[in-house]
Amino acid sequence: MTRPYGGRLFKPTPTPPVQPYTVIGAKDARYEIVEKIDQYEPGEGFLPVHINDRLGEDGDGRYRVINKLGSGSYGTVWLCEDLDPQQPGECRWKAVKITMCSDGGIESGLAEKRIRRDVMERCRCAPAQAFEIGLGIPSDYFEIVRDGGREVYCCLVSPILRGEISEECFYLSRNDPKLLDFCYNAALAMQSLHKMEIVHGDFRSTNILVQLPGMDKLTLHDIKQIWGKPRVIMTEGKPNDHYPAYLAVAARPDYEKLKECLQVYYGDKGEELLDQPKIAVVDFGGSWNPKQKRKKSTFIPTAYSSPESYSDTYYVSFESDIWALGCAIFYLLTKKDPFCHGIAGAPHMGDLMREWEEFIGTPYPNSKVRAATLEDAMRQRVTRKMADWRKTKREAIDKTGARSYLEAALLVAGIYPPAVADWVDLFKRIFTWRPEHRIKIEDIINHTVFEHCREDEPEKAYPFDK
Ligand SMILES: Nc1ncnc2c1ncn2[C@@H]1O[C@H](COP(=O)(O)OP(=O)(O)O)[C@@H](O)[C@H]1O
Numbered sequence: 001m002t003r004p005y006g007g008r009l010f011k012p013t014p015t016p017p018v019q020p021y022t023v024i025g026a027k028d029a030r031y032e033i034v035e036k037i038d039q040y041e042p043g044e045g046f047l048p049v050h051i052n053d054r055l056g057e058d059g060d061g062r063y064r065v066i067n068k069l070g071s072g073s074y075g076t077v078w079l080c081e082d083l084d085p086q087q088p089g090e091c092r093w094k095a096v097k098i099t100m101c102s103d104g105g106i107e108s109g110l111a112e113k114r115i116r117r118d119v120m121e122r123c124r125c126a127p128a129q130a131f132e133i134g135l136g137i138p139s140d141y142f143e144i145v146r147d148g149g150r151e152v153y154c155c156l157v158s159p160i161l162r163g164e165i166s167e168e169c170f171y172l173s174r175n176d177p178k179l180l181d182f183c184y185n186a187a188l189a190m191q192s193l194h195k196m197e198i199v200h201g202d203f204r205s206t207n208i209l210v211q212l213p214g215m216d217k218l219t220l221h222d223i224k225q226i227w228g229k230p231r232v233i234m235t236e237g238k239p240n241d242h243y244p245a246y247l248a249v250a251a252r253p254d255y256e257k258l259k260e261c262l263q264v265y266y267g268d269k270g271e272e273l274l275d276q277p278k279i280a281v282v283d284f285g286g287s288w289n290p291k292q293k294r295k296k297s298t299f300i301p302t303a304y305s306s307p308e309s310y311s312d313t314y315y316v317s318f319e320s321d322i323w324a325l326g327c328a329i330f331y332l333l334t335k336k337d338p339f340c341h342g343i344a345g346a347p348h349m350g351d352l353m354r355e356w357e358e359f360i361g362t363p364y365p366n367s368k369v370r371a372a373t374l375e376d377a378m379r380q381r382v383t384r385k386m387a388d389w390r391k392t393k394r395e396a397i398d399k400t401g402a403r404s405y406l407e408a409a410l411l412v413a414g415i416y417p418p419a420v421a422d423w424v425d426l427f428k429r430i431f432t433w434r435p436e437h438r439i440k441i442e443d444i445i446n447h448t449v450f451e452h453c454r455e456d457e458p459e460k461a462y463p464f465d466k
């Protein structure tokens with residue numbers, strides 16, 4: 001079924017003769033990434049989208065939905081074919097993010113639009129060039145308006161990226177130079193953003209994606225091979241204007257197929273294209289310029305938020321991004337979050353405060369807040385997950401004989417032991433109570449841990465390989 005969105009009519013493409021998706025059962029669906037059906041709440045939620053739908057402004061249906069790429073708290077992201085590229089040679093394969101039509105969703109879509117404009121103005125560049133410096137700002141923006149203007153969905157178009165950096169790094173050995181390059185490039189992207197006076201606000205590893213160059217040559221057949229046939233979970237009840245007939249699973253590109261296809265067009269260079277540790281930071285829905293607007297907190301989940309987000313005396317700003325970058329780098333190196341790892345939802349503030357204290361090595365500076373939070377925590381039951389996590393940390397310390405969990409985590413992760421002291425130094429400078437004591441992004445980039453990533457350095461053997 002082809003569904004037009006927007007105001008005016010367009011000529012629909014014929015319905016394909018075969019079902020364009022595979023239905024999976026509840027058992028297979030358990031570990032898949034899908035949004036929840038109640039996130040389609042009428043007048044508040046996501047736009048129901050189906051495979052082969054055509055999205056576009058004024059009902060022009062410019063973007064045909066081929067597969068699903070992901071979903072987050074504010075949007076669903078779709079792999080689309082651009083049926084009307086504006087530039088000669090422009091890539092037809094695009095990611096279209098559609099935000100929720102709630103106030104928060106619209107706010108986040110408009111923030112992304114604003115950041116796109118700011119980045120283009122400040123670095124006097126087109127979105128494609130911003131990608132070169134690791135900023136995945138949208139190349140295009142349009143709105144889908146329904147229900148007589150009561151439902152507005154912001155749509156952000158960008159190049160297709162390969163997947164989240166954490167998934168990519170999961171398969172790399174801890175001492176693979178590429179892993180370090182990914183971390184370094186994430187720090188460089190943050191530096192570019194901060195130079196433009198933009199705070200990202202949600203700098204988590206799920207918002208750092210790996211770039212996918214060479215896509216412009218791929219055919220529809222290639223795309224279908226690489227991302228596979230869409231897999232969907234049927235929803236209960238009748239689909240209507242608000243609820244979709246099914247929820248599509250986020251598809252991931254098959255590395256081998258991707259390599260094969262790129263080799264057809266680029267020869268040996270195909271694999272090289274895939275091997276580049278280029279990243280793009282996405283999701284600017286919570287980004288802002290702190291010189292224009294002061295904020296007390298960001299959208300980032302509790303486990304990644306900095307202590308100043310809970311303080312009356314501070315505003316959140318560039319330093320809060322640095323804290324989040326520290327959490328992301330720590331995760332990429334150790335496959336664990338530094339604080340309250342594996343605790344679903346928001347960890348209890350008292351637990352989080354204890355974790356910070358263990359990491360930083362001194363008590364939370366505001367004794368009044370500390371006393372109240374810890375007293376509150378005493379009354380809480382320690383959850384099984386939290387107890388397991390504390391046990392994991394104790395075991396890591398016992399196993400390695402390290403002085404702190406920070407050091408133990410790096411050793412357990414298999415970081416080359418002589419490099420551990422430098423990493424401990426970097427994390428200690430990132431995870432500070434007070435934002436004014438926190439290391440600046442320039443100093444992270446110049447830190448010894450990234451010595452071998454810096455281009456101006458003469459070629460040296462990577463120390464971890466010794
Ligand atoms: N350009 C893209 N290419 C491929 N996948 C993407 C792209 N943009 C987003 N995604 C996927 O969709 C997810 C949600 O997108 P994001 O912009 O972070 O939305 P939200 O604001 O809802 O978190 C990302 O974590 C990622 O997995």
Ligand SMILES: [Mg+2]
Nearest residue numbers: 072206207283
């Ligand atoms: Mg996101």
